[in-house]
Amino acid sequence: MIRRETAGLAALVLLSSTSLSAAEDSLAERGEYISNLAGCHTCHLGEDGTQWKGGTPLATPFGNLLGPNITQDKETGIGNWTRDDFEGALRRGVNEDGDYLYPAMPYTHYTKMTDDDIDALWAYFQTIEPVKFEVESNQLPFPFNIRTALLSWQTLYFEEARFEPDENQDEHWNRGAYLVNALAHCSACHTPRDILGGPIEEKALTGATLNGWYAPDISNGPDSVIRDWSVEDLAGFLANSEDNNHVALGEMALIVDELQEVDPEDVNAIATYLKNRTEDEGTRARKAPFIDPEDQAEGEAIFATNCASCHKDDGEGEPGVAASLVKSGTVIGRSPHNIIRVLLKGIAPNDEYGVMPSFKEQLSDEEIALVANYIRTAWGNEAAPNVNAPMVSQLRPYAEVSDTIELATVCPNPPSDVLNDDFRDRLATLATKRRLDEGAMTTLIDDYTAEFPEVDRGERTLTLTAIYCQNYVKRDDIDRSDVVSAQIDFQNMLVGLDRR
Ligand code: HEC
Numbered sequence: 001m002i003r004r005e006t007a008g009l010a011a012l013v014l015l016s017s018t019s020l021s022a023a024e025d026s027l028a029e030r031g032e033y034i035s036n037l038a039g040c041h042t043c044h045l046g047e048d049g050t051q052w053k054g055g056t057p058l059a060t061p062f063g064n065l066l067g068p069n070i071t072q073d074k075e076t077g078i079g080n081w082t083r084d085d086f087e088g089a090l091r092r093g094v095n096e097d098g099d100y101l102y103p104a105m106p107y108t109h110y111t112k113m114t115d116d117d118i119d120a121l122w123a124y125f126q127t128i129e130p131v132k133f134e135v136e137s138n139q140l141p142f143p144f145n146i147r148t149a150l151l152s153w154q155t156l157y158f159e160e161a162r163f164e165p166d167e168n169q170d171e172h173w174n175r176g177a178y179l180v181n182a183l184a185h186c187s188a189c190h191t192p193r194d195i196l197g198g199p200i201e202e203k204a205l206t207g208a209t210l211n212g213w214y215a216p217d218i219s220n221g222p223d224s225v226i227r228d229w230s231v232e233d234l235a236g237f238l239a240n241s242e243d244n245n246h247v248a249l250g251e252m253a254l255i256v257d258e259l260q261e262v263d264p265e266d267v268n269a270i271a272t273y274l275k276n277r278t279e280d281e282g283t284r285a286r287k288a289p290f291i292d293p294e295d296q297a298e299g300e301a302i303f304a305t306n307c308a309s310c311h312k313d314d315g316e317g318e319p320g321v322a323a324s325l326v327k328s329g330t331v332i333g334r335s336p337h338n339i340i341r342v343l344l345k346g347i348a349p350n351d352e353y354g355v356m357p358s359f360k361e362q363l364s365d366e367e368i369a370l371v372a373n374y375i376r377t378a379w380g381n382e383a384a385p386n387v388n389a390p391m392v393s394q395l396r397p398y399a400e401v402s403d404t405i406e407l408a409t410v411c412p413n414p415p416s417d418v419l420n421d422d423f424r425d426r427l428a429t430l431a432t433k434r435r436l437d438e439g440a441m442t443t444l445i446d447d448y449t450a451e452f453p454e455v456d457r458g459e460r461t462l463t464l465t466a467i468y469c470q471n472y473v474k475r476d477d478i479d480r481s482d483v484v485s486a487q488i489d490f491q492n493m494l495v496g497l498d499r500r
Pocket residue numbers: 035038039040041042043044058065066067068069070077078086089095096100101102103104105106110121137138
């Protein structure tokens with residue numbers, strides 16, 4: 001499900017760094033790596049997708065901020081900044097004039113960076129082409145728009161610091177601690193905040209709401225969603241590796257998108273640290289939740305009718321068809337917010353899975369609560385069955401179901417995920433064509449048969465048709481009957497041409 005949007009970036013660095021010496025070159029490369037780990041681009045993106053030019057709105061509890069332009073443009077970017085100014089933004093939360101920055105820029109974490117990493121980032125940002133684009137970051141309403149008020153915020157919540165390794169732990173653990181606490185700012189989203197927006201340090205990583213999502217407890221304490229995950233499970237989820245069947249939603253999808261590009265050793269270090277934080281020792285005991293047996297039976301019945309065809313009776317799902325619901329953070333997070341959201345809104349088909357339908361129309365508030373509580377407590381999931389009908393009703397108005405999701409429910413499930421990116425791309429292209437071309441279809445069948453000789457004709461037809469259909473629904477101006485007939489046309493042609 002993860003799309004990579006920074007493909008142009010590496011090319012840009014290569015192009016613009018030809019004039020630099022080899023040492024500076026590799027320093028800049030390392031800087032690019034650090035910026036991936038630190039997630040800099042998620043907030044400093046242009047709304048048109050241009051890297052670093054800024055303008056992306058970032059919601060805060062107090063209103064919107066826009067990520068500023070940090071290209072080398074001298075007027076609208078940071079082209080006139082010195083190394084010291086740059087360090088000031090990262091370490092001290094001030095801009096080149098000494099004005100305080102809003103903590104939406106995670107300097108509360110970056111302050112712990114090593115000097116080497118700041119040098120590398122500085123070298124990298126020197127290579128960014130200037131883009132002239134004026135951004136007024138501060139869109140907050142009065143009184144939050146007054147920068148000088150940030151002095152008291154910084155006094156309360158911010159202290160310039162350096163990362164201190166723990167001598168009782170090995171290097172790998174300490175690398176993980178550094179990545180989590182200084183660079184990857186996991187806690188920026190997963191740590192609850194108090195009324196002034198300051199992180200509650202005693203509750204670090206124990207879960208927080210943001211932009212309508214709930215970033216669950218990842219502290220490895222009693223309510224943590226990663227309590228029963230191994231280091232490998234967690235690393236697999238973070239790097240979106242092949243055998244991982246947990247999915248990242250909302251803001252977390254952006255993080256996974258970045259971590260996919262990161263050295264697997266570093267991702268493993270993050271997981272190793274999170275699973276072995278010293279703060280969590282002795283807090284792992286916990287009572288199994290109690291669910292009323294009658295509610296459980298009703299929830300199970302709703303699941304069997306509406307969900308099991310994709311997620312299977314054991315909740316494990318199937319590659320290419322549906323994600324696993326067992327120990328999924330979405331399912332077992334302390335707040336059930338994300339499950340309700342997913343059930344009401346659905347999830348559009350993507351590179352990894354077909355559609356997760358919206359159940360907004362099919363299921364009542366009561367039924368959604370019952371099935372949600374069932375999955376929270378089934379198959380060894382040990383979350384509290386705390387969903388109720390009023391909660392669902394409250395979230396209904398926020399669930400607008402996209403046409404793509406609506407239409408994708410017409411598509412069949414692929415019987416297997418025997419497919420690779422090349423075939424996905426070709427099916428996506430075919431789905432944009434007005435007419436199906438016999439030549440292209442014949443080559444598709446020939447190539448597919450050569451690549452996957454073990455797949456029989458029936459399975460081949462259904463797999464290709466399902467993925468074609470999932471791409472066809474992304475077109476504009478189509479309705480259900482278009483999808484049905486496109487799918488039949490495709491399938492008929494396939495069967496007609498495929499004689500093996
Ligand atoms: C979670 C979002 C977020 C992330 C991640 C982030 N920034 Fe920022 N950054 C901001 C916001 C918002 C501001 C503007 C704050 C303000 O106006 O007070 C900002 C300001 C800045 C500034 C000052 C720009 C100016 O014109 O005043 C610099 C430089 C900067 N960021 C660099 C970085 C670098 C380098 C990284 C990665 C190490 C990074 N940022 C990661 C949100 C982010």
